[in-house]
Amino acid sequence: MARILVTGGAGYIGAHVCRALAARGDLPVSFDNLSGGHAHAVQWGPLVRGDIRSPAQLDDAFREFEPEAVMHCAASIEINEGQKHPFPFWENNVGGAINLTGAMVRAGVKPIVFSSSCAVYGEPDRVPIRESEPRTPVSVYGQTKLAVEMLLADLALSDDIRFAALRYFNAAGASPDAEIGEEHEPETHLIPNALKAAAGIGPARLEVFGSDYDTHDGTCLRDYVHVVDLAAAHLAALDRVMAGSSGLCCNLGTGRGATVLEVLQAVERVTGSPVPYDIQPRRAGDAAVLLADTELARTELGFVPEASSIDQIIADAWRFHARKWGA
Ligand SMILES: NC(=O)c1ccc[n+]([C@@H]2O[C@H](COP(=O)([O-])OP(=O)(O)OC[C@H]3O[C@@H](n4cnc5c(N)ncnc54)[C@H](O)[C@@H]3O)[C@@H](O)[C@H]2O)c1
Structure with missing residues (x-):
């Protein structure tokens, strides 16, 4: 059984990732400030009420649970909000990722799977979009996702961390048992x-x-890609980084x-x-x-x-x- 820290584990995709981890015998530890997630969605392991903007809270969680790897799903996600108020987006999405990777380095934890987005491509010239297409985001949200990918790539160069960045297209659907699903407020999807x-x-x-x-x-x-399929891809990406690979930036769509x-x-x-x-x-x-x-x-x-x-x-x-x- 591997202990995996899932930031944003009370959110839509994070909760499905936790469900998939538990189904194969791993222990997901959700680290979430419940700004957009729900305590009732955390059903497969402990919930740490913490904020990725707080290095001390992250250090405490690493000390208490000694995770072997991280799934980083926590973020501000409402695109229009980012356009109106860019600073809190940068603070949460990029500042939070800096704090998180800092805590990983202090704890000696290297593997991380990051929730990136097709928003890193902006308005592409060619579809279907290959990973090698230019990354020219047209939103603050997309910029912050790209910035975190760049942060991870730099930290991987010095072997401080090992990462996979998963560029989801439109996550959709719910768990087949109707236990967890999309509950954003406001809902823009x-x-x-x-x-x-x-x-x-x-x-x-x-x-x-x-x-x-x-x-x-x-x-x-x-x-549109089913959230259960996304969760399965997270397990495969996690296995990859835990086995020593790093640097994969990969689309997840159909x-x-x-x-x-x-x-x-x-x-x-x-x-x-x-x-x-x-x-x-x-x-x-x-x-x-x-x-x-x-x-x-x-x-x-x-x-x-x-x-x-x-x-x-x-x-x-x-x-x-x-x-x-x-x-
Ligand atoms: N839903 C999609 O279609 C989609 C597409 C591409 C990428 N993504 C990315 O996937 C991830 C999850 O998205 P989602 O749809 O599940 O969103 P969500 O809002 O349901 O989940 C995000 C979770 O992060 C938590 N969170 C936010 N800021 C935090 C902080 N400072 N500290 C601790 N927890 C914090 C929220 O409380 C929430 O539970 C995000 O990184 C998002 O950018 C989602």
């Missing part, structure tokens, strides 16, 4: 908001931003994707309810198409996104939300 609209919860009509993109139905196309309207149609199929929506003007910074090239994940991590069909993603998300909402 399309699928939970479309499910809300179908269930008649929240704003009566969904806003669809732009219908004149260069896609087959004019709405943006995104690469390479297929769905447009906004296709997602809404899938929500209607799964829930049996219409999703009322209004077309709004385009939003600044929304690329028409974001699709992962998945070759590196397949060859280096054996990544096969088995649960990531759009209907399965939405069916699992719906079971979780319907249970939560009593719908």
